Amino acid sequence: MRITGMRTTPVAVPFRTDEIWAFGRRRGQVSVLLELETDEGVVGLGEAATYPSADIVLAVFASLEPLVVGADPLRIEQLVRRIDVVGTWHHVGASSPAIAAVEMACWDIAGKVCGQPLVNLFGGRFRDEVEFFWYVARAEPDEVAEEGRRATAAGFSTCYLKVGADGPRRDVERVAALRDGAGSGARIRVDANEAWSPGSAVRVIRELARYDLELVEQPVSGRNLDEMAHVRSRVDVPLLANEASWTRQAQLAVIKAGAADVISVDNQMDDGLANLRRSAGMCEAAGLPVVKHSLGELGVALAAAVHALAATPNARPAHQAYGALLTDDVVDGFGGPAANYARGHLAVPAGPGLGVELDRDRVERYADLYRREGAGFGFHDRERVHAAAALPKF
Ligand SMILES: [Mg+2]
Known part of the structure; x- marks a missing residue:
């Protein structure tokens, strides 16, 4: 062929x-x-x-x-x-x-x-459906609370909130609002995208701990594993590596440094699904769960991820997808807006291969x-790109 x-x-x-x-x-x-x-x-x-x-x-x-x-x-x-x-x-x-x-x-x-179905080429279903979180972009606290209510009403168990865009005080208000909106039963994960210094991270995470966080994702630079290990040793909330763990080699370094409790993996950042499965195997041997990171994706890539994650025992915590943000998709009956998820879960497509069609x-x-309008859909805010702060921001 x-x-x-x-x-x-x-x-x-x-x-x-x-x-x-x-x-x-x-x-x-x-x-x-x-x-x-x-x-x-x-x-x-x-x-x-x-x-x-x-x-x-x-x-x-x-x-x-x-x-x-x-x-x-x-x-x-x-x-x-x-x-x-x-x-x-x-x-x-x-x-x-x-x-x-x-x-x-x-x-x-x-x-x-x-x-x-692809899942059967990866060892078959360890689970029949894969859990994803409700994505809360940075917003005003009252809007964050409303997103928490939406997430819980839609049956999602885990909310993911971006922090680190402005001062830590504002982030504490946002997390409090999210806990208020999502309710006491929701898991709350925050992602600082490396914005905090080690000192700020320890102080803010200790303060946020009262809102019962599931994980804090990449609180400090992913290029300094000593900093990550230092923060991890001084807080009780488990830490999730992301910018530190794009590739298998980087994940191994995080494991060796004792720098995280959970490791992000991403087939799109490390040459594909076979490597994602290798990453998960390495983390399993180290006793760590993995979370699939997403750069954003539509139903084709999401279906591929669901096949791989369904076959991977330690891919247990809720993964990153864009259901809470997307208005539509390019495949029928899979992915897209949150309404297409069942309690935050997507079932493994049953058809051959990825099991989705355009x-x-x-x-x-x-x-x-x-x-x-494609030029206006990029990763960077063109209006503010020259004003962006260097690391660490706070
Ligand atoms: Mg992240």
């Missing part, structure tokens, strides 16, 4: 409210959809988050084409290593979302060839939106 063509389609799907975090703002999700065509008529679907930008991801796809077209889509490990080594992409982190999309599409082809009308609608 040979890959005969790669078709890429950038799409932009609006959020219902802007995503605001410590260093930026986004008004919607831009993804590049990938269709890998083969000489046997089977087409594999993939999706790349547009990190750090859509232009870069599209350029990486173009550069990969000579390595991908002509390759056997069932020799997935060999193809990814050929891209990494022959393509000399192994040292360039920004290339990973496009590589991961090719890998994802190959797994879709493999599942379709076998007539099996809705052509919606792909065309959101491809058109990307053509018209």
